[in-house]
Amino acid sequence: MKQDMSSLSRDILSTIVENKEVAPDIYLMTLEAKPISTVAKPGQFAMIKVGDSHCDDPLLRRPFSIHNISGDTVQFLYKVLGRGTQILSAAKPGMEISCLAPLGNGFNILSNKSHCLVGGGMGIAPLLFLAKYIRKNQPGSSVHVLLGARTQKELIAIEDFASQNLDGLEIATDDGTAGHYGLVTELLEKQAWSTGEVNVYSCGPEPMMKAVAHLCQKRKWHCQVSLEALMACGMGACLGCAVSQKGLGAKKYLHVCSDGPVFSAGEIW
Ligand SMILES: Cc1cc2nc3c(=O)[nH]c(=O)nc-3n(C[C@H](O)[C@H](O)[C@H](O)COP(=O)(O)OP(=O)(O)OC[C@H]3O[C@@H](n4cnc5c(N)ncnc54)[C@H](O)[C@@H]3O)c2cc1C
Ligand code: FES
CATH class of the missing domain: 2.40.30.10 (Translation factors)
Structure with a gap:
């Protein structure tokens, strides 16, 4: 990407x-x-x-x-x-x-009818701009946002998402203090889009994104993940933000700052 x-x-x-x-x-x-x-x-x-x-x-x-x-x-x-x-x-x-x-590269906004943004914790940070951008540039598509946090106090920017005229906004908290009592991935699991019909964009803790990626693989939904890594330069010079490419292990590294931070989920997991 x-x-x-x-x-x-x-x-x-x-x-x-x-x-x-x-x-x-x-x-x-x-x-x-x-x-x-x-x-x-x-x-x-x-x-x-x-x-x-x-x-x-x-x-x-x-x-x-x-x-x-x-x-x-x-x-x-x-x-x-x-x-x-x-x-x-x-x-x-x-x-x-x-x-x-x-x-960095940014999300690759595909032109399918449905888009689903899945954020966990601070991973919601890049998703508001993404939701607004899709709404503006693909007015005929549907945009669903699923947001997860540990507890209600850590749910942020909900009003900003709610004001984007979304087709769906669902919330999950680990302790049940707001929205669904459980993980945000459980909200994704409930969705009934058919194969190939939806683009999923995810940002959050690594285990959450991995679970999103595996679910999308099973359902044959397109999935992109925005990764985090410790960064010194942010532009491909120090090689400090390397992640190994799926299946190639130490043979092929990708750099989160210059090859990403957004990757097709299948490149990583
Ligand atoms: C592409 C990218 C986008 C990011 N966007 C956001 C954002 O929008 N909002 C936000 O709050 N944070 C974001 N982060 C993470 C943010 O960069 C770090 O939290 C920040 O650099 C910590 O700096 P610090 O000096 O306060 O902490 P430090 O003293 O450097 O570290 C404190 C703790 O945080 C951990 N940490 C530091 N940097 C990272 C990192 N990059 N990833 C994971 N753990 C880290 C350290 O291991 C340590 O445990 C992003 C990271 C990347 C790579
Ligand atoms: S942060 Fe230096 S190469 Fe990515």
Whole structure:
């Protein structure tokens, strides 16, 4: 699924419009980032310099999916995990932040009638932009979104998805505090699309995406998965984000930043 987007990627100094906590330890950052907003595609990501744009600490940028684009603004939805995201969460409106984007291939939006987006945890981050994009560019197709989280408090951006005029929006929580009591993959299992009729796009924890991929294989549904890996450069130079290609093991590696982050599920599992 490699696409050469390198000619469109730029290091853009963007102004922070807003950076607010939307759920415990989860932030939504809005940037004024015009060149990115005009060329980015769903599933692409940015390497963000989380510290002061004039200093080298932390040295490595951090990768974040493009969550939403509206006019000239680009949004990122991120969870505070370690030092980099902690620093990012303290950034204030008006500050400038350096963003290398758009990177990666993005989702391959096929022209079948039905699309089903399956997100788990922070894996919902790239799916809002995808849902909006399909709605706009394929008005005759149906779009279903299935979202899973551990508990209700971690369900984020539900209103944003609900306002996309979707054909279906279903929710699952591991503890039953909202929607279906169980896994988001159980919601996918209930769907009755016939062979080849649906495109499934998935992002979330690896075991969830693996389960989605195996279910789609059984039902003969097209399936794409957006992978995560530790990244140093984000553009194919350090070879730090390698994953082995299915069936070839150590013989053939794919790089999540430059060959992905989106892969046909059959390439990986
Ligand atoms: C293409 C891509 C898109 C991403 N999009 C988003 C997004 O939209 N929202 C979001 O919240 N996160 C996203 N991530 C993950 C995000 O990049 C990491 O959470 C972030 O870099 C952590 O930085 P840190 O300095 O806070 O944590 P660190 O101190 O670097 O690490 C803290 C902990 O998080 C783990 N970790 C760090 N980076 C990753 C990673 N890439 N994948 C899995 N575990 C990691 C570490 O192993 C460690 O356990 C994405 C990752 C990739 C590769
Ligand atoms: S992060 Fe450097 S090659 Fe992918």
